Amino acid sequence: MLIVTCVKQVPDTTQVKVDPVTGTLIREGVPFIMNPYDTHALEESLRLKDKYGFRVAVISMGPPSAEVTLRKTIAQGADEAILLSDRVFGGADTLATSMVLTGAIKKLAEKEELAIIMCGRQTIDGDTAQVGPGIATRLGCSQLTLVDRVEEVDLKSKIIKVRRKLEGRHEIVTSPLPVMIAVLREINTPRYPNVPMRLMAADAPVVLWDNKAMKMDETTIGLKGSATQVRKIFSPERVKGEILGQETDKPEDTAKLLISRMIEKDLLSL
């Protein structure tokens, strides 16, 4: 049975440059890393592989440079890495992105029974957390978001039990397979690839699927298939702060001043 793990290459900086005309990202000159949440998604897939014998395929939609990130997933223990890259995939919003990823997952599921689609909670650039649920919706399978522990997988009855972290509490839920799981960082500590695995990964193939291979309807993907168009991206201007308590060196007076100012501004519900 197969676990498909989604990983996205993201800029290693919060200084994302955006083309002011098209509203799309300018990738040139920006260092890229694997989305940190996805390193945990990959680790969890590998732990389930070690425990239950799943095969792990990793997919990423992105430019050719995303191959570097995919190669690292092989060094960590992924069995197969596929880069979904084509000009017609470009400019995709979360809807069009989940469309292409779903297409790839369906293609993989033609050959091998699909058990889990493993995603990170969100990305550090887009931060929408929509892609995982978008995939589940398009596949018509259950989605388990905010997962901080996989309790167990019953391969016989094809049921998974996980723990979800909610505000101030946890919940244990079960779902039939196949299922989309979006994981939190707390779920595990990603492993470091050892030297032999790194050497092996250096020569391992990263499979490329363009739209000739994927055969997606071009009106449903890329910029054409995107339901949203970015009008403007900007950082809101920061309101200049105020320094409190300069006239006193007693911490208790500063604390009193701070509390009275918070009450004044209705920041405390008393």
Ligand SMILES: Cc1cc2nc3c(=O)[nH]c(=O)nc-3n(C[C@H](O)[C@H](O)[C@H](O)COP(=O)(O)OP(=O)(O)OC[C@H]3O[C@@H](n4cnc5c(N)ncnc54)[C@H](O)[C@@H]3O)c2cc1C
């Ligand atoms: C109108 C619009 C135009 C855009 N144009 C561009 C553009 O031109 N170029 C561009 O680079 N981006 C563009 N984006 C951003 C792009 O849509 C997002 O990068 C992408 O849809 C993923 O969304 P997200 O980063 O919010 O992922 P989230 O939903 O936060 O990610 C959740 C999880 O989904 C998985 N995932 C997400 N994206 C991918 C992926 N590509 N491959 C594999 N797994 C993935 C990961 O496991 C991730 O942890 C655009 C977005 C919008 C709204």
